[in-house]
Amino acid sequence: MREGSLEAPTRHPIDWKNPDFFNEGLLFGELERVFDICHGCRRCFNLCNSFPLLFDAIDESDTMELDGVDKKVYWDVVDNCYLCDMCFMSKCPYVPPHEWDLDFPHLMLRAKAVKFKKAEVKTRDKLITATDKIGQLASIPIVVNAVNASNKNATVRRLLDTTLGIHPDAILPDYHSKTARKQFNKSTQATINSKACGATTGKVAIFTTCYGNYNRPDLVADLIDVLKHNNITVTLLKQESCCGMPKLELGDLEQVEKLKNDNIPTLVQMINEGFDIIAPVPSCVLMFKQELPLMFADDKDVAKVRDAMFDPFEYLMLRHKGGLLNTTFKEELGDIAYQVACHLRVQNMGLKTKELLELIPNTSVSAIERCSGHDGVYAVKSEFHDIAVKIGKPVVNRVDKSEASVFSSDCPMAADHIASGLKDEKAVKNPISLLKQAYGL
Ligand code: SF4
Ligand code: SF4
Numbered sequence: 001m002r003e004g005s006l007e008a009p010t011r012h013p014i015d016w017k018n019p020d021f022f023n024e025g026l027l028f029g030e031l032e033r034v035f036d037i038c039h040g041c042r043r044c045f046n047l048c049n050s051f052p053l054l055f056d057a058i059d060e061s062d063t064m065e066l067d068g069v070d071k072k073v074y075w076d077v078v079d080n081c082y083l084c085d086m087c088f089m090s091k092c093p094y095v096p097p098h099e100w101d102l103d104f105p106h107l108m109l110r111a112k113a114v115k116f117k118k119a120e121v122k123t124r125d126k127l128i129t130a131t132d133k134i135g136q137l138a139s140i141p142i143v144v145n146a147v148n149a150s151n152k153n154a155t156v157r158r159l160l161d162t163t164l165g166i167h168p169d170a171i172l173p174d175y176h177s178k179t180a181r182k183q184f185n186k187s188t189q190a191t192i193n194s195k196a197c198g199a200t201t202g203k204v205a206i207f208t209t210c211y212g213n214y215n216r217p218d219l220v221a222d223l224i225d226v227l228k229h230n231n232i233t234v235t236l237l238k239q240e241s242c243c244g245m246p247k248l249e250l251g252d253l254e255q256v257e258k259l260k261n262d263n264i265p266t267l268v269q270m271i272n273e274g275f276d277i278i279a280p281v282p283s284c285v286l287m288f289k290q291e292l293p294l295m296f297a298d299d300k301d302v303a304k305v306r307d308a309m310f311d312p313f314e315y316l317m318l319r320h321k322g323g324l325l326n327t328t329f330k331e332e333l334g335d336i337a338y339q340v341a342c343h344l345r346v347q348n349m350g351l352k353t354k355e356l357l358e359l360i361p362n363t364s365v366s367a368i369e370r371c372s373g374h375d376g377v378y379a380v381k382s383e384f385h386d387i388a389v390k391i392g393k394p395v396v397n398r399v400d401k402s403e404a405s406v407f408s409s410d411c412p413m414a415a416d417h418i419a420s421g422l423k424d425e426k427a428v429k430n431p432i433s434l435l436k437q438a439y440g441l
Contacts, residue, residue, distance in 0.1 A: 009088070009095040011290070013297035014106060016253050022117050027110060031074050034107055036066045037100060044087045047078040047291075048371065048386045051087075051109070078115065080384070081108035082375035083198030083249050084342035106294075112251030121250060128377045129246035135214030138175040148174050159385045167385035171416045173215040180208045180220035186237055194233045197322030200315060203233040205269070205275040209284045210242050216280075218410055220438045223280050223312060229439055230319060230326050236276070237266050243284040248291055249376050258300065260292055268301045271308045278310050280432065282344040282410050283376065285311050289347060311344065312432055313352040313410070320356070332362035333405040337426070338367045339395050339410035339418055353410055353431045356434075360438045368398045371416035379417055389421060396421040408434060 044051040054077050060066025065338040087104045094100040138147040151154040194202030212220045227234045241262040247255040279285045288309040296302045319325045354365040373392030407426045409415040419428045
Protein backbone atom coordinates (compact mmCIF):
# COMPACT_ATOMS: atom_id res chain seq x y z
CA MET A 1 0.00 0.00 0.00
CA ARG A 2 1.48 3.35 -1.05
CA GLU A 3 1.48 6.00 1.68
CA GLY A 4 0.85 9.60 0.76
CA SER A 5 0.43 11.05 -2.68
CA LEU A 6 2.38 13.07 -5.15
CA GLU A 7 -0.78 14.82 -6.27
CA ALA A 8 -2.51 17.80 -4.64
CA PRO A 9 -5.31 16.65 -2.31
CA THR A 10 -8.81 16.53 -3.70
CA ARG A 11 -11.75 17.66 -1.62
CA HIS A 12 -14.97 15.84 -2.37
CA PRO A 13 -18.23 17.79 -2.34
CA ILE A 14 -20.09 17.38 0.96
CA ASP A 15 -22.93 14.97 0.11
CA TRP A 16 -25.32 16.42 2.68
CA LYS A 17 -28.47 16.31 0.54
CA ASN A 18 -28.17 12.51 0.39
CA PRO A 19 -30.34 10.92 3.16
CA ASP A 20 -27.49 8.43 3.85
CA PHE A 21 -25.41 11.37 5.08
CA PHE A 22 -27.63 11.49 8.18
CA ASN A 23 -27.89 7.70 8.69
CA GLU A 24 -26.32 7.10 12.11
CA GLY A 25 -25.45 3.46 11.39
CA LEU A 26 -23.56 4.40 8.22
CA LEU A 27 -21.89 7.30 10.04
CA PHE A 28 -20.62 4.98 12.79
CA GLY A 29 -19.30 2.54 10.18
CA GLU A 30 -17.25 5.35 8.65
CA LEU A 31 -16.12 6.65 12.05
CA GLU A 32 -14.84 3.17 12.91
CA ARG A 33 -13.00 2.85 9.59
CA VAL A 34 -11.33 6.26 9.90
CA PHE A 35 -10.56 6.08 13.64
CA ASP A 36 -8.87 2.73 13.08
CA ILE A 37 -6.63 4.21 10.38
CA CYS A 38 -5.82 7.14 12.69
CA HIS A 39 -4.98 4.67 15.51
CA GLY A 40 -2.40 3.07 13.24
CA CYS A 41 -1.00 6.42 12.12
CA ARG A 42 -1.16 8.87 15.05
CA ARG A 43 0.52 11.74 13.19
CA CYS A 44 -2.10 14.20 14.46
CA PHE A 45 -1.43 13.62 18.15
CA ASN A 46 -0.57 17.27 18.82
CA LEU A 47 -3.02 19.23 16.65
CA CYS A 48 -6.09 19.51 18.87
CA ASN A 49 -7.83 17.56 21.64
CA SER A 50 -9.80 15.19 19.38
CA PHE A 51 -6.87 12.94 18.51
CA PRO A 52 -5.27 12.60 22.00
CA LEU A 53 -8.74 11.84 23.38
CA LEU A 54 -9.21 9.03 20.83
CA PHE A 55 -5.70 7.61 21.23
CA ASP A 56 -5.88 7.68 25.06
CA ALA A 57 -9.25 5.90 24.98
CA ILE A 58 -7.79 3.19 22.74
CA ASP A 59 -4.65 2.78 24.86
CA GLU A 60 -6.66 2.60 28.09
CA SER A 61 -9.21 0.09 26.73
CA ASP A 62 -9.09 -3.63 27.55
CA THR A 63 -8.20 -4.62 24.00
CA MET A 64 -5.98 -1.58 23.33
CA GLU A 65 -7.73 -1.46 19.96
CA LEU A 66 -10.67 0.62 18.70
CA ASP A 67 -13.11 -2.22 19.41
CA GLY A 68 -12.48 -1.71 23.15
CA VAL A 69 -13.57 1.93 23.07
CA ASP A 70 -17.03 2.98 24.28
CA LYS A 71 -19.02 4.61 21.46
CA LYS A 72 -19.68 7.60 23.74
CA VAL A 73 -16.02 8.52 23.26
CA TYR A 74 -16.72 8.89 19.52
CA TRP A 75 -19.03 11.79 20.31
CA ASP A 76 -16.38 13.36 22.58
CA VAL A 77 -13.94 13.22 19.66
CA VAL A 78 -16.55 14.93 17.48
CA ASP A 79 -17.31 17.62 20.09
CA ASN A 80 -13.62 18.46 20.44
CA CYS A 81 -13.17 19.04 16.71
CA TYR A 82 -13.58 22.70 15.75
CA LEU A 83 -13.10 22.11 12.01
CA CYS A 84 -9.80 23.95 11.75
CA ASP A 85 -8.95 21.68 8.79
CA MET A 86 -5.30 21.35 9.78
CA CYS A 87 -5.30 17.54 9.94
CA PHE A 88 -6.56 17.35 6.35
CA MET A 89 -4.38 20.11 4.96
CA SER A 90 -1.10 19.69 6.79
CA LYS A 91 -0.71 16.18 8.14
CA CYS A 92 -2.76 13.46 6.57
CA PRO A 93 -1.12 11.27 3.89
CA TYR A 94 -4.38 9.40 3.25
CA VAL A 95 -6.49 12.24 1.86
CA PRO A 96 -8.02 11.74 -1.60
CA PRO A 97 -6.87 10.82 -4.22
CA HIS A 98 -5.30 8.22 -1.86
CA GLU A 99 -7.51 5.12 -1.96
CA TRP A 100 -8.22 5.34 1.78
CA ASP A 101 -10.05 8.55 0.98
CA LEU A 102 -9.77 10.15 4.40
CA ASP A 103 -11.27 13.55 5.17
CA PHE A 104 -11.27 13.72 8.95
CA PRO A 105 -12.73 17.26 9.32
CA HIS A 106 -15.61 16.56 6.96
CA LEU A 107 -16.36 13.30 8.75
CA MET A 108 -16.53 15.31 11.98
CA LEU A 109 -18.83 17.76 10.20
CA ARG A 110 -21.11 14.88 9.17
CA ALA A 111 -21.23 13.63 12.77
CA LYS A 112 -22.03 17.15 14.01
CA ALA A 113 -24.83 17.38 11.44
CA VAL A 114 -26.26 14.03 12.61
CA LYS A 115 -26.11 15.23 16.20
CA PHE A 116 -27.84 18.49 15.29
CA LYS A 117 -30.60 16.61 13.42
CA LYS A 118 -31.16 14.45 16.51
CA ALA A 119 -31.69 17.72 18.47
CA GLU A 120 -28.82 16.80 20.77
CA VAL A 121 -27.07 20.15 20.77
CA LYS A 122 -27.15 22.51 23.73
CA THR A 123 -29.21 25.71 23.80
CA ARG A 124 -25.98 27.53 24.59
CA ASP A 125 -24.42 26.30 21.36
CA LYS A 126 -27.40 27.43 19.29
CA LEU A 127 -27.23 30.82 20.98
CA ILE A 128 -23.52 31.58 20.67
CA THR A 129 -23.42 30.53 17.02
CA ALA A 130 -26.19 33.00 16.15
CA THR A 131 -23.52 35.69 15.83
CA ASP A 132 -25.53 38.12 13.70
CA LYS A 133 -28.65 37.85 15.90
CA ILE A 134 -26.60 38.41 19.07
CA GLY A 135 -24.81 41.30 17.38
CA GLN A 136 -28.08 42.96 16.34
CA LEU A 137 -29.42 42.75 19.89
CA ALA A 138 -26.21 43.58 21.75
CA SER A 139 -25.45 46.63 19.60
CA ILE A 140 -28.76 48.39 20.33
CA PRO A 141 -27.91 51.74 22.00
CA ILE A 142 -28.29 51.53 25.83
CA VAL A 143 -28.40 47.71 25.61
CA VAL A 144 -24.82 47.82 24.38
CA ASN A 145 -23.54 49.43 27.58
CA ALA A 146 -25.32 46.88 29.75
CA VAL A 147 -23.98 43.98 27.66
CA ASN A 148 -20.39 45.25 27.75
CA ALA A 149 -20.54 45.96 31.48
CA SER A 150 -22.09 42.55 32.23
CA ASN A 151 -19.42 40.75 30.24
CA LYS A 152 -16.80 42.30 32.52
CA ASN A 153 -18.70 41.73 35.77
CA ALA A 154 -17.39 38.75 37.79
CA THR A 155 -20.79 37.94 39.34
CA VAL A 156 -22.54 37.95 35.98
CA ARG A 157 -19.76 35.84 34.48
CA ARG A 158 -20.07 33.24 37.26
CA LEU A 159 -23.79 33.13 36.57
CA LEU A 160 -23.19 32.71 32.83
CA ASP A 161 -20.86 29.83 33.67
CA THR A 162 -23.34 27.94 35.85
CA THR A 163 -26.49 28.65 33.84
CA LEU A 164 -25.26 28.69 30.26
CA GLY A 165 -21.81 27.12 30.23
CA ILE A 166 -19.83 30.23 29.18
CA HIS A 167 -16.43 30.04 30.88
CA PRO A 168 -15.84 32.97 33.31
CA ASP A 169 -12.31 33.58 31.95
CA ALA A 170 -13.21 33.40 28.27
CA ILE A 171 -12.82 36.71 26.50
CA LEU A 172 -16.15 38.09 25.38
CA PRO A 173 -15.69 40.95 22.93
CA ASP A 174 -17.16 44.41 23.33
CA TYR A 175 -20.13 45.37 21.15
CA HIS A 176 -20.59 48.73 19.44
CA SER A 177 -23.79 50.61 18.71
CA LYS A 178 -22.01 52.40 15.85
CA THR A 179 -21.45 49.24 13.89
CA ALA A 180 -19.13 49.17 10.89
CA ARG A 181 -22.08 48.96 8.52
CA LYS A 182 -23.74 51.98 10.14
CA GLN A 183 -20.51 54.00 10.09
CA PHE A 184 -19.14 53.18 6.65
CA ASN A 185 -22.15 52.43 4.51
CA LYS A 186 -21.37 55.35 2.20
CA SER A 187 -17.69 54.59 1.72
CA THR A 188 -17.65 54.30 -2.06
CA GLN A 189 -15.26 56.78 -3.63
CA ALA A 190 -16.62 57.42 -7.09
CA THR A 191 -13.63 59.68 -7.76
CA ILE A 192 -11.00 56.95 -7.49
CA ASN A 193 -9.77 55.86 -10.89
CA SER A 194 -9.01 52.28 -9.85
CA LYS A 195 -7.01 50.06 -12.17
CA ALA A 196 -7.52 46.35 -12.67
CA CYS A 197 -4.49 44.07 -12.51
CA GLY A 198 -4.17 40.30 -12.71
CA ALA A 199 -7.09 38.70 -10.92
CA THR A 200 -8.07 41.95 -9.18
CA THR A 201 -10.46 44.60 -10.49
CA GLY A 202 -9.29 47.35 -8.12
CA LYS A 203 -12.86 47.73 -6.85
CA VAL A 204 -13.64 46.06 -3.54
CA ALA A 205 -16.88 45.39 -1.69
CA ILE A 206 -16.14 44.58 1.95
CA PHE A 207 -18.04 41.75 3.62
CA THR A 208 -17.60 43.18 7.10
CA THR A 209 -18.35 39.86 8.93
CA CYS A 210 -20.33 39.69 12.18
CA TYR A 211 -17.18 40.23 14.20
CA GLY A 212 -15.97 43.18 12.12
CA ASN A 213 -19.40 44.76 12.04
CA TYR A 214 -20.49 44.46 15.68
CA ASN A 215 -17.26 43.92 17.64
CA ARG A 216 -14.39 45.46 15.66
CA PRO A 217 -15.60 48.35 13.46
CA ASP A 218 -12.11 49.84 13.93
CA LEU A 219 -10.72 46.94 11.93
CA VAL A 220 -13.12 47.60 9.06
CA ALA A 221 -12.19 51.30 9.23
CA ASP A 222 -8.47 50.43 8.96
CA LEU A 223 -9.14 48.11 6.04
CA ILE A 224 -11.07 50.83 4.20
CA ASP A 225 -8.24 53.34 4.81
CA VAL A 226 -5.55 50.94 3.59
CA LEU A 227 -7.49 50.00 0.45
CA LYS A 228 -8.25 53.64 -0.42
CA HIS A 229 -4.59 54.54 0.15
CA ASN A 230 -3.85 51.99 -2.56
CA ASN A 231 -6.24 53.62 -5.03
CA ILE A 232 -8.81 50.92 -4.64
CA THR A 233 -12.49 51.83 -4.81
CA VAL A 234 -14.19 50.60 -1.65
CA THR A 235 -17.77 50.03 -0.69
CA LEU A 236 -19.73 47.82 1.67
CA LEU A 237 -22.25 45.25 0.51
CA LYS A 238 -25.85 46.44 0.36
CA GLN A 239 -26.72 43.86 2.98
CA GLU A 240 -25.02 40.91 4.62
CA SER A 241 -25.81 38.03 6.94
CA CYS A 242 -23.39 35.80 8.85
CA CYS A 243 -21.16 33.78 6.49
CA GLY A 244 -22.43 30.60 8.16
CA MET A 245 -19.15 29.29 9.63
CA PRO A 246 -20.45 29.22 13.25
CA LYS A 247 -23.54 27.27 12.14
CA LEU A 248 -21.35 24.92 10.09
CA GLU A 249 -19.32 24.17 13.21
CA LEU A 250 -22.60 23.43 15.00
CA GLY A 251 -23.69 21.03 12.24
CA ASP A 252 -26.77 23.12 11.42
CA LEU A 253 -26.45 22.74 7.66
CA GLU A 254 -29.96 23.97 6.87
CA GLN A 255 -29.18 27.28 8.55
CA VAL A 256 -25.92 27.44 6.59
CA GLU A 257 -28.00 27.08 3.42
CA LYS A 258 -30.38 29.82 4.54
CA LEU A 259 -27.48 32.19 5.23
CA LYS A 260 -25.95 31.26 1.87
CA ASN A 261 -29.26 32.16 0.19
CA ASP A 262 -29.25 35.50 2.04
CA ASN A 263 -25.70 36.43 1.02
CA ILE A 264 -24.95 35.02 -2.40
CA PRO A 265 -27.38 37.16 -4.52
CA THR A 266 -25.98 40.41 -3.07
CA LEU A 267 -22.42 39.23 -3.51
CA VAL A 268 -23.06 38.14 -7.10
CA GLN A 269 -24.69 41.49 -7.88
CA MET A 270 -21.57 43.31 -6.69
CA ILE A 271 -19.28 40.97 -8.62
CA ASN A 272 -21.36 41.59 -11.76
CA GLU A 273 -20.83 45.32 -11.18
CA GLY A 274 -17.05 44.73 -11.24
CA PHE A 275 -16.28 44.41 -7.54
CA ASP A 276 -14.05 41.87 -5.81
CA ILE A 277 -14.97 40.82 -2.27
CA ILE A 278 -12.73 41.04 0.81
CA ALA A 279 -13.51 40.02 4.39
CA PRO A 280 -11.29 40.93 7.34
CA VAL A 281 -11.69 37.58 9.20
CA PRO A 282 -9.94 34.44 7.81
CA SER A 283 -12.71 32.00 8.82
CA CYS A 284 -15.34 33.97 6.88
CA VAL A 285 -13.10 34.14 3.79
CA LEU A 286 -12.58 30.37 4.06
CA MET A 287 -16.32 29.80 4.29
CA PHE A 288 -16.86 31.41 0.88
CA LYS A 289 -13.67 30.03 -0.66
CA GLN A 290 -14.02 26.44 0.46
CA GLU A 291 -16.93 25.24 2.59
CA LEU A 292 -19.88 26.73 0.68
CA PRO A 293 -18.47 25.58 -2.70
CA LEU A 294 -18.14 22.04 -1.27
CA MET A 295 -21.66 22.10 0.19
CA PHE A 296 -23.21 23.53 -2.99
CA ALA A 297 -20.94 22.08 -5.67
CA ASP A 298 -23.41 22.65 -8.53
CA ASP A 299 -24.25 26.25 -7.63
CA LYS A 300 -22.64 28.54 -10.22
CA ASP A 301 -23.25 31.64 -8.13
CA VAL A 302 -21.44 30.12 -5.14
CA ALA A 303 -18.52 29.31 -7.46
CA LYS A 304 -18.57 32.88 -8.76
CA VAL A 305 -18.30 34.25 -5.23
CA ARG A 306 -15.51 31.75 -4.43
CA ASP A 307 -13.48 33.09 -7.35
CA ALA A 308 -13.96 36.74 -6.38
CA MET A 309 -13.35 36.32 -2.61
CA PHE A 310 -9.98 37.40 -1.21
CA ASP A 311 -8.09 37.64 2.03
CA PRO A 312 -6.98 41.31 2.42
CA PHE A 313 -3.24 40.57 2.23
CA GLU A 314 -3.68 38.08 -0.60
CA TYR A 315 -5.43 40.88 -2.50
CA LEU A 316 -2.81 43.51 -1.77
CA MET A 317 0.03 41.16 -2.75
CA LEU A 318 -1.73 40.44 -6.06
CA ARG A 319 -1.80 44.21 -6.60
CA HIS A 320 1.89 44.36 -5.68
CA LYS A 321 2.67 41.81 -8.40
CA GLY A 322 1.15 44.24 -10.88
CA GLY A 323 3.13 47.16 -9.43
CA LEU A 324 0.03 48.75 -7.91
CA LEU A 325 0.79 48.47 -4.19
CA ASN A 326 1.76 51.70 -2.51
CA THR A 327 5.18 50.93 -1.00
CA THR A 328 5.90 54.37 0.39
CA PHE A 329 6.01 53.75 4.12
CA LYS A 330 6.42 56.44 6.75
CA GLU A 331 6.95 54.27 9.84
CA GLU A 332 9.11 51.21 10.47
CA LEU A 333 7.47 48.50 12.57
CA GLY A 334 10.46 46.57 14.00
CA ASP A 335 9.99 42.96 15.14
CA ILE A 336 6.50 41.46 15.06
CA ALA A 337 5.50 38.10 16.55
CA TYR A 338 2.79 36.79 14.24
CA GLN A 339 0.45 33.83 14.77
CA VAL A 340 -0.77 32.36 11.48
CA ALA A 341 -4.43 31.45 12.01
CA CYS A 342 -5.37 27.89 10.96
CA HIS A 343 -8.20 29.11 8.70
CA LEU A 344 -5.66 31.32 6.93
CA ARG A 345 -3.07 28.55 6.57
CA VAL A 346 -5.56 26.17 5.00
CA GLN A 347 -6.32 28.71 2.25
CA ASN A 348 -3.03 27.52 0.72
CA MET A 349 -1.80 30.89 -0.50
CA GLY A 350 1.45 31.20 1.46
CA LEU A 351 2.22 33.79 4.13
CA LYS A 352 0.95 36.89 2.34
CA THR A 353 0.61 38.94 5.54
CA LYS A 354 4.24 38.32 6.46
CA GLU A 355 5.42 38.99 2.89
CA LEU A 356 3.64 42.33 2.75
CA LEU A 357 4.59 43.55 6.22
CA GLU A 358 8.23 42.71 5.47
CA LEU A 359 8.15 45.15 2.54
CA ILE A 360 8.11 47.82 5.25
CA PRO A 361 11.71 48.92 6.02
CA ASN A 362 13.25 47.54 9.24
CA THR A 363 10.30 45.26 9.84
CA SER A 364 10.62 41.54 10.48
CA VAL A 365 7.80 39.13 11.10
CA SER A 366 8.33 35.86 13.03
CA ALA A 367 5.56 33.56 11.89
CA ILE A 368 4.21 31.06 14.43
CA GLU A 369 2.30 28.40 12.53
CA ARG A 370 0.35 26.85 15.40
CA CYS A 371 -3.23 26.84 16.51
CA SER A 372 -4.28 29.58 18.95
CA GLY A 373 -6.82 27.28 20.59
CA HIS A 374 -9.61 29.86 20.32
CA ASP A 375 -11.30 28.25 17.33
CA GLY A 376 -14.64 29.90 16.82
CA VAL A 377 -16.63 29.37 19.99
CA TYR A 378 -14.56 26.46 21.39
CA ALA A 379 -12.62 28.58 23.93
CA VAL A 380 -15.80 30.25 25.14
CA LYS A 381 -17.41 27.00 26.34
CA SER A 382 -16.91 26.16 30.02
CA GLU A 383 -16.03 22.52 29.35
CA PHE A 384 -13.39 23.33 26.71
CA HIS A 385 -11.84 26.63 27.82
CA ASP A 386 -8.96 25.09 29.79
CA ILE A 387 -8.13 22.79 26.88
CA ALA A 388 -8.26 25.79 24.53
CA VAL A 389 -5.73 27.58 26.76
CA LYS A 390 -3.50 24.48 26.71
CA ILE A 391 -3.68 24.25 22.90
CA GLY A 392 -2.63 27.91 22.61
CA LYS A 393 0.19 27.60 25.15
CA PRO A 394 3.00 26.87 22.64
CA VAL A 395 2.06 30.08 20.79
CA VAL A 396 1.95 32.03 24.06
CA ASN A 397 5.41 30.69 25.00
CA ARG A 398 6.89 31.61 21.61
CA VAL A 399 5.47 35.14 21.79
CA ASP A 400 6.64 35.58 25.39
CA LYS A 401 10.16 34.47 24.47
CA SER A 402 10.36 36.67 21.37
CA GLU A 403 12.01 40.09 21.39
CA ALA A 404 9.07 41.54 19.48
CA SER A 405 7.17 44.38 21.07
CA VAL A 406 4.10 43.69 18.95
CA PHE A 407 1.97 40.58 18.66
CA SER A 408 -0.31 40.12 15.68
CA SER A 409 -2.69 37.60 14.12
CA ASP A 410 -5.07 37.99 11.17
CA CYS A 411 -7.77 36.43 13.35
CA PRO A 412 -8.83 39.04 15.92
CA MET A 413 -10.36 36.41 18.23
CA ALA A 414 -7.21 34.27 18.18
CA ALA A 415 -5.16 37.40 18.90
CA ASP A 416 -7.19 38.24 22.01
CA HIS A 417 -7.12 34.63 23.22
CA ILE A 418 -3.32 34.45 22.94
CA ALA A 419 -2.82 37.96 24.33
CA SER A 420 -4.78 37.00 27.47
CA GLY A 421 -2.11 34.38 28.27
CA LEU A 422 0.99 36.54 27.67
CA LYS A 423 3.26 37.32 30.61
CA ASP A 424 4.94 40.25 28.85
CA GLU A 425 3.16 43.44 27.96
CA LYS A 426 3.04 43.50 24.17
CA ALA A 427 0.98 45.69 21.89
CA VAL A 428 -1.68 43.57 20.17
CA LYS A 429 -2.49 44.82 16.69
CA ASN A 430 -4.19 43.36 13.67
CA PRO A 431 -1.90 43.22 10.59
CA ILE A 432 -4.24 45.59 8.71
CA SER A 433 -3.88 48.15 11.50
CA LEU A 434 -0.10 47.67 11.44
CA LEU A 435 -0.05 48.34 7.72
CA LYS A 436 -2.13 51.49 8.21
CA GLN A 437 0.31 52.59 10.90
CA ALA A 438 3.28 52.00 8.56
CA TYR A 439 1.59 54.16 5.92
CA GLY A 440 1.30 56.91 8.52
CA LEU A 441 -2.48 57.10 8.08
S1 SF4 B 1 -10.13 19.65 11.87
FE1 SF4 B 1 -8.77 20.55 13.41
S2 SF4 B 1 -9.89 20.34 15.33
FE2 SF4 B 1 -10.83 18.89 13.86
S3 SF4 B 1 -9.75 16.98 14.17
FE3 SF4 B 1 -8.66 18.05 12.51
S4 SF4 B 1 -7.01 19.18 13.57
FE4 SF4 B 1 -8.51 18.57 15.14
S1 SF4 C 1 -6.13 12.28 10.15
FE1 SF4 C 1 -4.63 11.24 8.81
S2 SF4 C 1 -2.62 11.98 9.56
FE2 SF4 C 1 -4.12 12.41 11.18
S3 SF4 C 1 -3.99 10.65 12.55
FE3 SF4 C 1 -5.68 10.27 11.08
S4 SF4 C 1 -4.72 9.10 9.42
FE4 SF4 C 1 -3.05 10.05 10.60
